[in-house]
Amino acid sequence: xxxxxxxxxxxxxxxxxxxxxxxxxxxxxxxxxxxxxxxxxxxxxxxxxxxxxxxxxxxxxxxxxxxxxxxxxxxxxxxxxxxxxxxxxxxxxxxxxxxxxxxxxxxxxxxxxxxxxxxxxxxxxxxxxxxxxxxxxxxxxxxxxxxxxxxxxxxxxxxxxxxxxxxxxxxxxxxxxxxxxxxxxxxxxxxxxxxxxxxxxxxxxxxxxxxx
Amino acid sequence: xxxxxxxxxxxxxxxxxxxxxxxxxxxxxxxxxxxxxxxxxxxxxxxxxxxxxxxxxxxxxxxxxxxxxxxxxxxxxxxxxxxxxxxxxxxxxxxxxxxxxxxxxxxxxxxxxxxxxxxxxxxxxxxxxxxxxxxxxxxxxxxxxxxxxxxxxxxxxxxxxxxxxxxxxxxxxxxxxxxxxxxxxxxxxxxxxxxxxxxxxxxxxxxxxxxxxxxxxxxxxxxxxxxxxxxxxxxxxxxxxxxxxxxxxxxxxxxxxxxxxxxxxxxxxxxxxxxxxxxxxxxxxxxxxxxxxxxxxxxxxxxxxxxxxxxxxxxxxxxxxxxxxxxxxxxxxxxxxxxxxxxxxxxxxxxxxxxxxxxxxxxxxxxxxxxxxxxxxxxxxxxxxxxxxxxxxxxxxxxxxxxxxxxx
Numbered sequence: 001x002x003x004x005x006x007x008x009x010x011x012x013x014x015x016x017x018x019x020x021x022x023x024x025x026x027x028x029x030x031x032x033x034x035x036x037x038x039x040x041x042x043x044x045x046x047x048x049x050x051x052x053x054x055x056x057x058x059x060x061x062x063x064x065x066x067x068x069x070x071x072x073x074x075x076x077x078x079x080x081x082x083x084x085x086x087x088x089x090x091x092x093x094x095x096x097x098x099x100x101x102x103x104x105x106x107x108x109x110x111x112x113x114x115x116x117x118x119x120x121x122x123x124x125x126x127x128x129x130x131x132x133x134x135x136x137x138x139x140x141x142x143x144x145x146x147x148x149x150x151x152x153x154x155x156x157x158x159x160x161x162x163x164x165x166x167x168x169x170x171x172x173x174x175x176x177x178x179x180x181x182x183x184x185x186x187x188x189x190x191x192x193x194x195x196x197x198x199x200x201x202x203x204x205x206x207x208x209x210x211x212x
Numbered sequence: 213x214x215x216x217x218x219x220x221x222x223x224x225x226x227x228x229x230x231x232x233x234x235x236x237x238x239x240x241x242x243x244x245x246x247x248x249x250x251x252x253x254x255x256x257x258x259x260x261x262x263x264x265x266x267x268x269x270x271x272x273x274x275x276x277x278x279x280x281x282x283x284x285x286x287x288x289x290x291x292x293x294x295x296x297x298x299x300x301x302x303x304x305x306x307x308x309x310x311x312x313x314x315x316x317x318x319x320x321x322x323x324x325x326x327x328x329x330x331x332x333x334x335x336x337x338x339x340x341x342x343x344x345x346x347x348x349x350x351x352x353x354x355x356x357x358x359x360x361x362x363x364x365x366x367x368x369x370x371x372x373x374x375x376x377x378x379x380x381x382x383x384x385x386x387x388x389x390x391x392x393x394x395x396x397x398x399x400x401x402x403x404x405x406x407x408x409x410x411x412x413x414x415x416x417x418x419x420x421x422x423x424x425x426x427x428x429x430x431x432x433x434x435x436x437x438x439x440x441x442x443x444x445x446x447x448x449x450x451x452x453x454x455x456x457x458x459x460x461x462x463x464x465x466x467x468x469x470x471x472x473x474x475x476x477x478x479x480x481x482x483x484x485x486x487x488x489x490x491x492x493x494x495x496x497x498x499x500x501x502x503x504x505x506x507x508x509x510x511x512x513x514x515x516x517x518x519x520x521x522x523x524x525x526x527x528x529x530x531x532x533x534x535x536x537x538x539x540x541x542x543x544x545x546x547x548x549x550x551x552x553x554x555x556x557x558x559x560x561x562x563x564x565x566x567x568x569x570x571x572x573x574x575x576x577x578x579x580x581x582x583x584x585x586x587x588x589x590x591x592x593x594x595x596x597x598x599x600x601x602x603x604x605x606x607x608x609x610x611x612x613x614x615x616x617x618x619x620x
Contacts, residue, residue: 067326067361067365068358068361068362068365069357069358069361070354070357070358070361071358072283072284072286072287072354072355072358073283073287075283075287075290075291076286076287076290076358079290079291079293079294079323080290080322080323080362080365082323082327083322083323083324083326083327083330086327086330086331087326087327087330089331090330090331090333091330094333094610094611096611112294112297113327115294115298116297116298116301116327116328116331117331119297119298119301119302119305120301120304120305120328120331120332121331122305142283143280143281143282143283143287144283144287146280146281146282147280147282147283147287147291150278150280150291151294154294
């Protein structure tokens with residue numbers, strides 16, 4: 001099977017909205033994947049950008065706006081945004097010139113969107129874990145952190161394949177969320193094989209879903 | 213027979229009954245099923261209730277409603293919606309196109325419903341049972357602003373909106389900025405049969421009143437907007453003119469206040485504040501009451517009036533909100549002004565004239581048929597029918613060549 005993959009990347013940050021390193025990681029990923037495969041649709045969040053921007057002939061940026069305002073916390077914020085991300089992804093899915101073969105969701109914010117798209121439209125997803133709430137949170141035992149961990153677990157459980165950037169993080173993911181080691185791939189962004197390894201995970205996810 | 217199927221999303225469904233949505237969705241779904249619309253209810257889990265059941269043609273799925281700690285109720289609702297959407301998506305996908313409408317009940321299921329609408333490109337119908345602004349008498353903080361914003365989002369994403377009364381139509385248009393043309397009015401319903409079974413009325417009556425005393429009943433939450441304090445203030449004036457007992461059924465933050473006020477007014481011997489009663493006892497009380505006082509100051513619909521009408525209890529009411537659409541002054545209820553003196557006069561007017569009380573009873577009993585669940589379900593299928601007709605004529609739907617053109 002050599003047809004080009006059509007990818008949707010879900011990430012809560014993308015330049016010019018930069019919260020941390022994730023924005024630049026996803027930007028680089030979109031360029032690399034679109035260079036070798038089909039169209040890459042990046043679905044992200046920005047309050048002020050237009051709904052769609054073409055970065056290149058093969059990279060489409062889709063900026064979601066939160067339909068609910070104000071919010072109580074990052075959870076209520078991200079979970080209503082997930083419904084909006086589902087709208088955008090569904091519009092790509094149904095577009096005559098669109099289509100999605102695989103979704104790559106980065107960290108927990110858009111996990112619920114990816115799970116819904118899998119259940120509703122049969123779209124496979126890869127869950128790329130950049131860090132864990134357990135490590136990020138100042139109050140890992142708080143109810144808010146507990147909810148985030150619940151979404152991380154959901155992403156790991158429902159994804160076809162999970163990606164971590166290091167063997168250390170892979171071990172932490174497996175230990176914390178009781179994930180079978182065979183599900184998690186280490187894809188090192190500093191390695192020359194980074195793109196190849198990522199695309200291998202994408203194809204594996206697509207093929208697993210086809211066989212499901 | 214319509215032939216299509218509907219997914220109903222509701223955060224409560226019996227035996228999980230928090231408020232009025234559970235009995236509404238329960239009765240509506242059963243009657244829709246009788247009319248040939250198969251209903252799939254997706255709702256929250258409840259201890260002892262099966263995760264999946266088929267009840268008289270209604271398929272019920274109770275999802276893991278997320279039992280871990282959450283920072284607050286609204287965050288729990290967001291987490292619950294993740295699981296609700298996941299299960300509903302599986303159900304709709306496996307229906308192979310037979311499910312054609314998604315029906316959401318209140319903002320509590322907005323996240324799940326709106327995502328499902330877009331992913332399946334199915335029309336969304338929403339029933340707005342009440343609004344945050346109406347429930348709290350205004351919007352005062354960010355918590356409420358968020359809920360109100362969720363309500364606006366749900367209504368803007370809905371093909372049609374259902375309200376239970378013209379009063380609620382006004383509230384939804386004003387509080388949420390919805391166009392009137394988008395809204396249909398379908399009242400709440402009632403099943404009168406349980407109010408007509410065998411009952412030892414004399415024995416039940418004797419539990420609360422002597423044979424020479426009349427019985428005045430209040431049923432509802434003991435909160436400000438229900439006007440329950442007005443009724444307590446009216447008690448002495450009624451007692452000066454008619455021997456009576458007053459029974460206050462329900463719970464609420466005014467309970468202690470009411471008990472203390474009865475003492476201050478010197479009427480404790482004539483007042484019962486019972487808390488919650490079981491359904492059978494409550495229906496019996498409606499049947500033996502000589503007056504059902506409904507002094508509500510805010511009432512989106514007023515289902516208590518339907519219960520009184522079904523049971524044959526003459527109604528004395530201020531006629532606020534949706535109540536004025538259910539009952540008519542001098543025909544099916546005695547209307548009064550929102551003050552204790554007028555309320556007392558209204559109660560005495562009914563207690564002192566058996567022929568007037570009988571007339572109110574008879575006319576109310578005839579009117580109740582409008583609120584049968586079969587009528588409510590029939591009105592609802594009309595809304596589904598109109599929605600599907602418009603949807604079928606439009607271009608927004610899943611394309612037969614979904615997934616675009618290959619080979620990009």
